Amino acid sequence: MNKQDLIAQIKAKRSFLCIGLDTDPHKIPKVLQESEDPVFEFNKQIIEATAQYAVAYKPNLAFYEAQGEKGWQSLRKTLAVIPPHVFIIADAKRADIGNTSHQYAKAFFEDLKADAVTIAPYMGEDSVKPFLSYTERWTVLLALTSNSGSQDFQLKKLADGSFLFEEVLKTAITWGTDQNMMFVVGATNASYLQRVRQIVPMHFLLVPGVGAQGGSLAEVAQNGLNKDVGLLVNSSREIIYASNGVDFAEAAAKKAHKIQLEMAELLQQNELL
Amino acid sequence: MNKQDLIAQIKAKRSFLCIGLDTDPHKIPKVLQESEDPVFEFNKQIIEATAQYAVAYKPNLAFYEAQGEKGWQSLRKTLAVIPPHVFIIADAKRADIGNTSHQYAKAFFEDLKADAVTIAPYMGEDSVKPFLSYTERWTVLLALTSNSGSQDFQLKKLADGSFLFEEVLKTAITWGTDQNMMFVVGATNASYLQRVRQIVPMHFLLVPGVGAQGGSLAEVAQNGLNKDVGLLVNSSREIIYASNGVDFAEAAAKKAHKIQLEMAELLQQNELL
Secondary structure: OOHHHHHHHHHHHOOOEEEEEOOOHHHOOHHHOOOOOHHHHHHHHHHHHHOOOOOEEEEEHHHHHOOHHHHHHHHHHHHHHOOOOOEEEEEEEEOOOHHHHHHHHHHHHHHOOOOEEEEOOOOOHHHHHHHHOOOOOEEEEEEEOOOHHHHOOOOOEEOOOOEHHHHHHHHHOOOOOOOOEEEEEOHHHHHHHHHHHHHOOOOEEEEOOEOOOOEOHHHHHHHHOEOOEOEEEEEOHHHHOOOOOOOHHHHHHHHHHHHHHHHHHHHHHOOOO | OOHHHHHHHHHHHOOOEEEEEOOOHHHOOHHHOOOOOHHHHHHHHHHHHHOOOOOEEEEEHHHHHOOHHHHHHHHHHHHHHOOOOOEEEEEEEEOOOHHHHHHHHHHHHHHOOOOEEEEOOOOOHHHHHHHHOOOOOEEEEEEEOOOHHHHOOOOOEEOOOOEHHHHHHHHHOOOOOOOOEEEEEOHHHHHHHHHHHHHOOOOEEEEOOEOOOOEOHHHHHHHHOEOOEOEEEEEOHHHHOOOOOOOHHHHHHHHHHHHHHHHHHHHHHOOOO
């Protein structure tokens, strides 16, 4: 999916919500535990109930890999039921030397047909380039994550006074464009969004950490929106585990709708609709 | 496998060779292309031919993931034919927020039963800790990699004058011990090994980049060996693709044996045998 189509979808749905499919078999409602593939069945019902409110789904690979071949199969079936106009982010946080990253790109872009994949920057340019060689696919590079460990290295000051995450942004924008790169910027560090926007005013940002991790949507919008909207805000557990009863899909839809309405309001306030 | 058993194996085999199973279906000899699972068949024959010279195997997950469920199955079957006393490193370069890293740890330590997994440091402590909570399993953290992209961030100078990879080492040794952590240090930057050894004199280092990527084994040994040997030197393509004819396993064994003999010599010179 290209940037124009993503923006069009955001405006049509009045939403920049990404739903994280971090589906843990142990957290799936009892009512589904007897089905042939509980993970897929759960995802399918979540997707059907929420697709009108979300512009993107983000399955986190860890939850599927922990189930081995079966998990990989659940993931593949899940991706097949995501409506074709919805953006798919494989949250994989991969990267390796060039010839190996090429294999990961093949796995996520060719085999699973994801629109985007999250990438860790530590190994530098040649570990990222193979992902950028695909047209209308996206590399979503970790810049500033939402976890406490972001303090350890991402917020270290370099000799020139900038934070490591700023150096990652400044370097990475020489590798790709705002048409094939996005950056992960955690909402729990929303005050840093202004610094991010100074370096990457045009790029889309994928923002985790709203909801269960404590970030504020209004604050993210205030500091992160640009003229193309430029934000995908992710919520995982808060939506998909809104209820663990028979009403789990309905509860997820209700939660997603609530967030979508907030987003529509923020888009309107910023004259983006 | 614990550190003492690993050292014992190294001394018994007079080798600190790790063989990378970066098995690309397109590079498998024609003679195997018709078998039911060419990747597994190739790995099996490589392992049988080389296990006497290698103390560790390191399948790189990217090559298996690129084949989807089938690749995951080939990997599982491969791990099952590695002799039980040989160290298994899942080269996955994973890391995510805590609850997600826990899922990856489950995938690699519980499901695949690897002894070790490679981990990217960018997301910091809580992304690494779940892997360290397993006893007699190992976290192999990227410090200084062998690719050209290591220049981009790993070799950036911090405000205190140290390189980022040195900060990663200094920080990471507060998370684990030399009984459950190793570090990846590329042989193509062997001159940095001395700096690494100043910070982590006791830890095992996993050294890629010898062979196809151009690093020198003697130089690595000179700067990297410690009283426990403390090195696993990896070679992948140079060994597994030594021939693409019917003699591929024999050629791989010959190449592995040659490296093992060099290693025995270096161990002897350093009075480690």
